[in-house]
Amino acid sequence: MPTVKQLDAAVLEMLEKSLVCEFTVVSPTGRPITHPLLPLYDSEEGRLFVTSSVLFSKKLDHIKKNPKVSALFSKREGAQVSQCRAVLVKGNARVDEADVHHGWERLLPLWRKKEPYIDNFVKMRYALPLFWERSIIEIEPSKVYVWPEGDANAAPKVLEVS
Amino acid sequence: MVANSLLEKAASYSDVAISFVDDDGYPFSLSVTVEVDQENQTVRIAKPASLPSLLNREISLTFNHITPLPVGGYTDRRYIVLWGRLTDQGDSYQLKPAKGYIWDEKEVPFFQYSEMKVTKARQYLNELKEKPWLSTPWLIMRTFRLPFVIATILPVAIGAAVAFRAGHFDLTLFALTLAGALLLHLGVNTANDYFDSRLGADDINTTPTPYSGGSRVIQYGLLPGTAVLSLSTSAYLAGSLIGLYLALTRGLPVLLIGLVGLVVSWGYTAPPLKLAYRGLGELAVGLGFGPLLVLGSFFVQAQTVSIEAGLVSIPLGLLVMLILYVNEVPDRTWDDEAGKKTFVSRMSEDSIVKGYELAMASVYGVILLGSITRIFPLTVLLALLTVPMAVKEARLIGRNLGNTYGLVVAMSSNIKIFVYTALFMLIGYLISFFVAV
Numbered sequence: 001m002p003t004v005k006q007l008d009a010a011v012l013e014m015l016e017k018s019l020v021c022e023f024t025v026v027s028p029t030g031r032p033i034t035h036p037l038l039p040l041y042d043s044e045e046g047r048l049f050v051t052s053s054v055l056f057s058k059k060l061d062h063i064k065k066n067p068k069v070s071a072l073f074s075k076r077e078g079a080q081v082s083q084c085r086a087v088l089v090k091g092n093a094r095v096d097e098a099d100v101h102h103g104w105e106r107l108l109p110l111w112r113k114k115e116p117y118i119d120n121f122v123k124m125r126y127a128l129p130l131f132w133e134r135s136i137i138e139i140e141p142s143k144v145y146v147w148p149e150g151d152a153n154a155a156p157k158v159l160e161v162s
Numbered sequence: 163m164v165a166n167s168l169l170e171k172a173a174s175y176s177d178v179a180i181s182f183v184d185d186d187g188y189p190f191s192l193s194v195t196v197e198v199d200q201e202n203q204t205v206r207i208a209k210p211a212s213l214p215s216l217l218n219r220e221i222s223l224t225f226n227h228i229t230p231l232p233v234g235g236y237t238d239r240r241y242i243v244l245w246g247r248l249t250d251q252g253d254s255y256q257l258k259p260a261k262g263y264i265w266d267e268k269e270v271p272f273f274q275y276s277e278m279k280v281t282k283a284r285q286y287l288n289e290l291k292e293k294p295w296l297s298t299p300w301l302i303m304r305t306f307r308l309p310f311v312i313a314t315i316l317p318v319a320i321g322a323a324v325a326f327r328a329g330h331f332d333l334t335l336f337a338l339t340l341a342g343a344l345l346l347h348l349g350v351n352t353a354n355d356y357f358d359s360r361l362g363a364d365d366i367n368t369t370p371t372p373y374s375g376g377s378r379v380i381q382y383g384l385l386p387g388t389a390v391l392s393l394s395t396s397a398y399l400a401g402s403l404i405g406l407y408l409a410l411t412r413g414l415p416v417l418l419i420g421l422v423g424l425v426v427s428w429g430y431t432a433p434p435l436k437l438a439y440r441g442l443g444e445l446a447v448g449l450g451f452g453p454l455l456v457l458g459s460f461f462v463q464a465q466t467v468s469i470e471a472g473l474v475s476i477p478l479g480l481l482v483m484l485i486l487y488v489n490e491v492p493d494r495t496w497d498d499e500a501g502k503k504t505f506v507s508r509m510s511e512d513s514i515v516k517g518y519e520l521a522m523a524s525v526y527g528v529i530l531l532g533s534i535t536r537i538f539p540l541t542v543l544l545a546l547l548t549v550p551m552a553v554k555e556a557r558l559i560g561r562n563l564g565n566t567y568g569l570v571v572a573m574s575s576n577i578k579i580f581v582y583t584a585l586f587m588l589i590g591y592l593i594s595f596f597v598a599v
Binding site: 072097130143 | 181182186187188189190191192193194210211220221230234235239243245276279282283286292295297303372382
């Protein structure tokens with residue numbers, strides 16, 4: 001079983017360069033709840049993260065009750081990639097809240113690549129302090145679906161990953 | 163059933179993803195092509211051939227939009243989520259949404275959107291047994307609203323400058339006056355926060371700005387209300403002790419000025435006076451930051467009062483009053499709801515701008531009058547350099563009356579008008595010490 005790092009380079013490019021992914025959690029009633037979020041893929045470690053401010057903590061509550069999540073990478077306008085593909089990552093999410101004040105700062109290098117102005121906002125933490133109380137959500141992928149041409153009618157290539 | 167306006171907006175999005183819970187219990191999403199039928203309030207979804215049947219499952223459709231920026235990152239965020247169950251239409255599905263949700267940052271700016279979630283965020287942090295973090299210097303800055311102390315520094319300095327012109331100046335007395343006045347200002351800022359929280363005006367306000375809606379330290383859970391009250395009473399106590407010393411050494415009128423200052427500033431928001439809630443807040447601020455500070459500072463130096471000190475305090479009082487006046491504009495709905503009857507909460511949009519123009523005309527009128535009659539040195543006329551800023555400001559306020567975040571620029575430039583006008587008056591006095599005018 002390949003690891004995430006061993007996936008096709010074009011797939012990893014989608015994970016690394018997409019500005020937005022559709023991150024979906026499951027509510028206790030079984031309803032899919034989707035949030036467009038900024039995905040942060042650490043290509044060195046092969047780990048996929050999103051973060052959530054405590055201001056928007058409902059998804060965190062859902063994950064704690066049911067860790068099954070997915071993230072869809074498919075936006076042509078958001079992803080500065082050479083070819084548009086659609087990639088869906090299914091996996092279990094782990095919420096890291098060991099340090100909601102500063103823990104997420106370790107992801108700033110990845111965040112900066114997507115939003116180069118982010119440091120200016122971080123410096124203005126005093127303006128909206130609760131926004132910078134953040135939980136890290138790490139997605140541990142179990143299955144990856146790839147539609148090489150981004151065509152939803154074509155059968156996806158399904159890969160189990162560890 | 164969801165509002166038609168939601169579907170109308172959904173029709174303008176190009177990026178749409180369908181999500182459902184797959185047989186393995188994990189959510190599954192895929193981009194789809196949709197057509198919104200506003201008349202029948204339905205959405206037609208082209209069946210993706212790669213998916214199993216989605217009938218008998220609850221699905222969601224996420225309509226997402228961002229505009230990538232050339233420098234990286236994105237702006238113009240908005241998204242809509244619709245939920246419901248699908249019916250089969252042959253080569254397509256039909257969704258009659260049962261529930262929907264929208265966030266469009268053009269309609270609900272991000273700051274307001276965040277403010278609307280503060281209560282939930284605090285509950286979440288409580289469950290984690292955490293409190294929000296802010297570095298100590300920023301916490302002090304935020305709690306005391308330190309940048310606003312310029313509204314105390316300049317009137318006290320001008321009062322002392324008028325005294326200097328009359329041949330009286332002692333640096334230690336000036337430092338003590340300034341310290342006492344600053345402490346009282348910090349006291350009123352924190353008392354205002356505490357009582358506005360207790361009376362509800364700050365709690366219901368979901369559109370605070372850096373200049374309005376209070377410091378938010380209580381609302382964000384950065385400090386408990388009791389700590390803010392303790393800071394306030396400590397500042398008042400320390401300021402009053404300095405005032406008492408000055409009254410004993412310089413004369414009882416200092417005590418009178420100080421007592422009026424105490425009553426007006428504490429009673430600005432605190433019961434039973436609650437001056438700000440009775441439409442008297444602006445007058446209280448004008449009196450406090452104008453005549454009381456200038457005459458107090460002058461008296462400490464000269465041990466008397468003068469027409470010049472009284473007259474020069476009027477434009478300063480009006481200018482600080484106008485800071486409050488403009489800052490109250492975005493708060494007027496919330497203030498009204500909390501029973502806080504500020505000037506602007508009782509005025510029509512037209513009269514808000516006219517009121518501003520009238521007060522600014524009075525500011526410049528007094529400066530002109532005082533200078534022409536040679537009560538002030540002619541060099542104080544330098545303050546008229548800010549007239550073009552004030553003209554522009556009136557237009558800016560008029561253009562942004564219904565736009566809280568547009569008003570932030572107006573609030574900021576209005577504070578600059580006070581600072582520059584007062585600073586030019588002070589410079590005018592300083593020049594007059596060296597040049598006979």
